[in-house]
Amino acid sequence: MAATDNGEFDHHEPGLTEAARYARYAELRACPVEHSDRHGGFWITGRHAEVEAICRDWATFASGQGVFIPDLTPGIRSAGLEQDPPEHTGVRRLFVEMLGRPAVRAAEPEIRAITRRHVATFAETGGGDFMAGVAGRVPVEAIAVMAGFSGSTVARVRELTEQLWNRLTGRGTPPQPGEPTLGRLFVEEAELRRAEPHDDFLTRLAAEDLTDRELVAFLTSTAVAGHETTMAGMGNLAYQLASDPALQARLAAAADGTGPDDLGALAARLVEESLRHRSPVQLMARTAVADTTVGGEAVAAGERVVVHFGAANRDPARWATDPTRLPPDEFDPDRDATGHLAFGWGLHRCVGAFLATLELRLLGEELARYELAVAAEPEPPVPTAGGSFMGFERLDLTITPRPVRAAAAGSGA
Ligand code: HEM
Incomplete structure (x- = not known):
């Protein structure tokens, strides 16, 4: 099928309602790949099969020339995300050491405690803006735990990550000479670990043969990639629960042991469905390094191709194959959403x-102890970083503790 070639798709388009946005995604999926003339021109696909195939073929569709359109940080490449093999290989190994399954499992009790503390503090006043009160706090603290930052440094990491992110997305104030930066903080922390080694990842990282610049690039990439993404995922999950009392009741029954579901399994399924349904990372770009084809269309070497995870995650060709499940534009708590492309x-x-799925599952388990409601219908999720990321800016919820049954009160969950 030929591309529509209307040259119009623009992921920076502001102010779309959710219905308009997802209708646009359906148009995008009408052909395997579409060309847009915006931002210097790019190809874009919203089909699950094409997105998956492009991501798998990293040798043809490279990331090293940038994955944001337009470039978010001209001249600076994000560690891992905007690198290709062989440079990518060693960096990925370090990421896996820090964020792989064994390390995340070991950190679960600490991350559960962080989540519980922030949700309880948020509930003390009966609610407010969930994004500021909970979603904006847990992810950076969880990253700090994984890296091995001390408790006293965590608040500064959060503050400086927010400052950096706001600048990257055009919402911050310009840097002042001599002001503290995330990079300087990371270098200072690494020096402290070299002087006095601890049993943590930062000590391991500080012992690697890396320049300060590489060390800062690695930790900054982690902080930036893990902050707003997980924050958006938390807001989406909380909004889904707050707007669906039946779903909340089901989760609460799982927590009490009075319903048919296992709490952890139900929370994990809701997390996957939430990531599919409202994907915090909507899209990323690649650059073709050789002449190739996408969905039958010729793509020349040097041309950029955008993979639209958000659209692929609602592609009926992938998600409407089971007639017992709701259509892909709807949230279905019983859908097996594994195989979504929210993580690429x-x-x-x-x-x-x-780490992200652990944080989200723990949030779901924690929120099972509360009754939530939407206090004011939020503005539609806002695309940031050039439309690549998307989440609620503000989410006003009310929250009250549910009476805790004896059986549930004694469990760790
Ligand atoms: C719900 C939360 C998250 C979502 C939806 C998400 C989504 C994604 C996506 C779609 C990619 C692939 C990008 C591409 O193919 O170009 C990616 C890569 C990456 N993410 Fe996440 N992410 C989340 C949380 C996190 C967290 C918590 C961290 C770290 C603490 C993290 C660190 C990274 C890094 C370092 C990469 C680059 C990996 C590589 O290129 O090898 N992300 N993420």
Whole structure:
């Protein structure tokens, strides 16, 4: 099938309602690949099969020339995310050491305690903006735990990550001479670990043969990739629960042991469905390094191709094959959403996925102890970083503790 070639797709388009946005995604999927003339021109696909195939073929569709359109940080490449093999290989190994399944499992009790503390503090006043109160706090603290930052440094890491992110997305104030930066903090922390080694990842990282610049690039990439993404995922999950009392009741029954579901399994399934349904990372770009084809269309070497995870995650060709499940534009708590592309696919598949899904599952388990409601219908999720990321800016919820049954009160969950 030929591309529509209307040259119009623009992921920076602001102010779309969710219905308009997802209708646009359906148009995008009407052909395997579409060309847009915006931002210097790019190809874009929203089909699950094409997105997966492009992500798998990293040798043809490279990331090293940047994955944001337009470039978010001209001249600076994000560690891992915007690198190709062989440079990518060693960096990925370090990421896996820090964020792989064993490390994340070991950190679960600490991350559960962080989540519990922030949700309880949020509930003390009966609610407010969930993004500021909970979603904006847990992810950076969880990353700090994985890296091995001390408790006293965590607040500064959070503050400086927010400052950096706001600048990257055009919302911050310009840097002032001599002001503290995330990079300087990371270098200072690494020097402290070299002087006095601890049993943590930062000590291991500080012992690697890396320049300060490489060390800062690695930790900054982690902080940036793991902050706003997980924050958006938390907001989406909380919104879904707050707007669906039946789903909340089901989760609460699982927590009490009075329903048919296992709490952890139900929370994990809701997390996958939430990531599929409202994907925090909407899209990423690649650059073709050789003449190739996408969905039958010729793509020349040097041309950019955008993989639209958000559209692929609602592709009926992938998600409407089971007639017992709701259509893909709807949230279905009983859908098996594994196989979604919210974490990408292949070589660059999110190396923080274990951590992110743990954080989200723990949030779901924690929220099972509360009754939630939407206090004010939020503005539609806002695309940031050039439309690549998307989440609620503000989410006003009310929250009250549910009476805890004796059986549930004694469990760790
Ligand atoms: C719900 C939360 C998250 C979502 C939806 C998400 C999504 C993604 C996606 C789609 C990619 C692939 C990008 C591409 O193919 O170009 C990716 C890569 C990456 N993510 Fe995540 N992410 C999340 C959380 C995290 C966390 C918590 C961390 C770290 C603490 C993290 C670190 C990274 C890194 C370092 C990469 C680059 C990996 C590589 O290129 O090898 N992410 N993420």
